[in-house]
Amino acid sequence: MSATSETAFFDTMPFDPTAPLTPSGNLRRRAAVSRTVQVSATVAALFAVAVLVIVLFGVAKRGAAALSLSFIFENPSGLASGGIFNAIIGTVEIVIAGALIALPLGILTGLYLTEFSGARSRTARLLKLALDMMAGLPTIVVGLFVYGLIVIPQHRESGFAGAVALSIVMLPIMARTSQEVLLLVPNSLREAADALGVSRWRTVLSVIIPAATAGIVTGAILATARAAGETAPLLICNSLYAQDSTSLNLFHGVPSISMFIYQSYDLPLPDAVTRAWGAAFVLMMLILIANIGARLLLARSRAKMRR
């Protein structure tokens, strides 16, 4: 009885546990769909990297023709010759002035969010929303704002106005990175300081900030790199004239690399376009090097904190 039913079972569904599994039609279809998705996601990533390479290579190829030591270390002479030293110095001036405004404010905001208010408190959420809004402000509008705030009352476009505009671009980035890094500072440090009866501000100044310095610095570098490439606020707030000499007075028009590119492409001279490519290459290299350096630093300090 039992023997016959067993043989009947094996006759209808032959099952050999040692045989390799073969997918049915449905499983094959599912695997194929999954495979297609994987391939297209890989292609998408390759596409993004390819775009980066195409942009970098395009700028490098065209910029290399203009590049020389004198292009970097000499002031311009005439309409389309000489170097862009003044513009490099100008960009550095404006960006550093902007960073000097944004850095303290950014660190203080980050400290407020992490040390002085609960992460879920209403003020903290409001402040985070305000920071997001600030980060979402179109940079051209930041330019308009500073034009109304500083340029109109002073009756003068100036590097200082440009620096203020850039500080608004930098501030949310600095605040966000400071906050992120401060959150990584181990709570045991705060508790140890509290146990010793150290007041909160002293803990912040002598324990928390030193522990987070590397992260804050990298945030500052990333923010300045971002601001260094901005054109729109400088176009509006910083004078278009005064482009030919090194200017150390921030309260007058200060030349900058991005404005140099913007203006050179308008000149009807082939040399001017080549020089614009050269300047674009210099600007991009400065920013990319700062970015990559900051990222490496950040990764290292994060690893150190997590340990």
Add this chain to the structure above:
Amino acid sequence: MYGLCALAGVLIVITLADVIYQLANNGSLAISHFGLGFITSTEWKPGFSKEGAGALLFGTLVTSLMAIVLATPLGIAIGLYLSMMAPVRVRAIVGPLVELLAAVPSIVYGFWGLVVLVPFVDGLEPGLHSALGFIPIFGPASPVGISVFAAGLVLTVMILPIISALTRDLFLTVPVELKDGAAALGATQWEIIRGIVLPTTVSGCASAVVLGLGRAFGEAIAVSFVIGDANNVNKSLFQPGTTAAARIADQFIAPVNPLHLSAMFYAGLLLVIIGMLTSVAASTIAGRFDVTQRVI
């Protein structure tokens, strides 16, 4: 110390309020002259004191939507690749490379777009028009390739790293137990993505897309290089046009009269209101996810 920190926070909120005030104040001439009709009027003739932001807003919307339509699937695919599919070593290289796309300054994108992308688009457009010309957006091509289409492509490249980096971080937050559980039930990778990863992060992804949209709305310089500053409301993507931000970048330095200048402040005010609404929308949609304009 607490006072100083609170002061910094207050200063940020005051600055935001002052942004609105300065734009409204300097735009008051245009606001009282044109009223709300400014938003719908498509005329922009500064010499005749006729300004309307209709064409600007139309161009802003069209370029940004085009960028979003292209960048969303690409960005999410890259996010998936970087969070779930790529080998760890590849991840560590490709991830930062994609983020570097966001570090390239907008003026470089603009200049590169004008000299490299525009001629490429010029070659592309006739083919697209003859193949897909029955769809209105693929209308007759512009003679030189400077077009809304080119601006949309530049914006796509600019917001792609934002969407891909944000969604990658989101996908990494999906609990590994959920994914492993699905895999143990025999789900393929696509089924894990479709059934687990995307549903648990959908609000965060939507928020990332809105953030990208906000960035696309406000980009001025890169767009102004490739779009042609034409006051144009045209169904075809292949015609020149302009956006609110690009118009300000193009005409701010040489205003024809005070009303013209004021009208640009008015356009800037509209842009800020749109931008702030997208920020609020992004953080509302995000819900429990802490999606924010991160440093990239």
